[in-house]
Amino acid sequence: MTAPFLLPEQTSRFLTLPGLSELLLSRDVNLIAPGLLDRVILECQAGVGALLFVGQPGKAPVRIRHGDWSEPALRQLSRWEQAVLGELQQRRMYAVTVPAPSEARLSDGAIILLVNAPLLAGAEVVGTLTVGFTSEFPVPPDYQAMLRNAAANVGMLLRLVHDLSVSRDKLTQLELFFQIGQRMVSTLDLNRLLVDTVGIAASIVNASAASLMLVDEERQELVFEIALGEKGAVLQHTRIPLDEGIAGWVATRGKPIIVNDVARDPRFSRQVDARTGFLTQSVLCVPLQIKGKTIGVLEVLNKYSGEGFDEEDEALLMTIAGQAAIAIENARLYQSLREERDKIITAQEDVRKELARNLHDGIAAQLTAITWNIDHIERLMEKKPEDVPAELESVRQLARQASRQVRLLLFELRPVILETRGLLAALQSYVEQLSADKTLQVHLEAQPYSGRIKPKVEGTIFSIIQEAVNNARRHGKPQNIWLRLFMDEHRLHVEVEDDGLGFNRQEVERNYDARGSLGLLNMRERAALLDGTLMIYSLSEGRERGTLVTLDVPLRPDVWETPPPAAVGPAEAEKEGMGHNE
Ligand SMILES: Nc1ncnc2c1ncn2[C@@H]1O[C@H](COP(=O)(O)OP(=O)(O)O)[C@@H](O)[C@H]1O
Ligand SMILES: [Mg+2]
Structure with a gap:
């Protein structure tokens, strides 16, 4: 009942547990924030309210406005929100000095008092909360304390939900990587592995084309092994010099790179586009490395959203490249083992064939001749016994020759x-x-x-x-x-x-x-x-x-x-x- 973010008294009135748990069901900051703002407005009996929440530096903040905001009130709100955003950007989310709550009295008829407080998660500023009192209800006497407490609770809640969803995303990502890794190590078919790698790379960062090139050390070139995308097929097995273009830059330096406007980057080479007719706008390219040695590059082109690639995409692609490099190495080792084995088998077959040929042409023929000669001698014994000794001598020669050959063969074996x-x-x-x-x-x-x-x-x-x-x-x-x-x-x-x-x-x-x-x-x-x-x-x-x-x-x-x-x-x-x- 006493979760750390629930403050006593005032807040317990509007953040009642049943209402809260219902709100939190969605687990999505973008859905929860409006509900919380409504409750704050209701609790303070204010006419309008606004909430700004910054989950992660560099990511778009959540910005909500409820109620009928007049022009002058909006101008004042924007000034406050800008100030906090500026502060957060500078201090990268670790602002510990809390800006003093501000009040503005506006005499535009609709709003008589505008109050602002920092949205806090513990000591950390994560945004700002603003309410405007109208003439409809009397301004409560403890309005500043009420707002500060509400801002502390709302800030902490949003922070928790946000962190939770980030970890959930990370977990999904981890699971995905695990699956990819499993799939990669379970195939020893190099070509299928490369196709898989490129497919995964393109889909994981939402790229419209992707390719994988391997280094040919002897010729100092990069070879397009796989190129996916509508114009990719043309590139299969084509080669570019090892130091050409963005891929070459990555291959020779072993470092990843993001170029979101290739037209303005001197490293970009137009040769490949010219060959395919593809129009490259943005490129993210990472090295494939084994024990610090670059064996190729993995490249994705043109993000679908049109925003260009960011550091998160780079980190994702690096992880895939790391796993792919190991799997490629394994598949290559396996392949060379197989080739080695095939060679040994062929060598053994050669020996067997040679042996069979020698047995057939040499010894077998001699043995046949010996048999014939013996038949011949048998007949001679009756008809021409004086010729027998000479014939016996030739049989002896044949037998000696055969035995020499057998010994030579055995010797060679x-x-x-x-x-x-x-x-x-x-x-x-x-x-x-x-x-x-x-x-x-x-x-x-x-x-x-x-x-x-x-x-x-x-x-x-x-x-x-x-x-x-x-x-x-x-x-x-x-x-x-x-x-x-x-x-x-x-x-x-x-x-x-x-x-x-x-x-x-x-x-x-x-x-x-x-x-x-x-x-x-x-x-x-x-x-x-x-x-x-x-x-x-x-x-x-x-x-x-x-x-x-x-x-x-x-x-x-x-x-x-x-x-x-x-x-x-x-x-x-x-x-x-x-x-x-x-
Ligand atoms: N000493 C040699 N004299 C003439 N030709 C040779 C000699 N050594 C090798 N060769 C030639 O090289 C070829 C390849 O030899 P090798 O790889 O041992 O295969 P194989 O002996 O089974 O034909 C032979 O077919 C032959 O044409
Ligand atoms: Mg030979």
């Missing part, structure tokens, strides 16, 4: 020797097996070294060499392949060179995306895994024939499984012939 005896031994054994092919000479030039590198690193290096050798054999048809391996404590250098047909590397790599297989790419990616560098020199690099693949890998202390012998100084190394220049 998982060279056991690599794990047991290390890279150099594995290469020696690899070269031996390759040399079974008499049309090809494989040369190994390697410097012995001590210490073992981690099997994982060795395995990666070996598979790069394998791919280079297979490419040379398969595509180059060379007579010679040279394998070179140089290594010291700090680095490893590998070369695979052939004297085959060579190829136009630049052309092959340019059309690489359209190709089915990924051998060259796999080599490069494996090299990158080791922080190494892979270079390919062939016809497009000025060679007359053949191809040279080089791989350089830094060997950090932690890649050594068993350490190399203690480092020797460069001078001694020269002397001992351990330095190598290639």
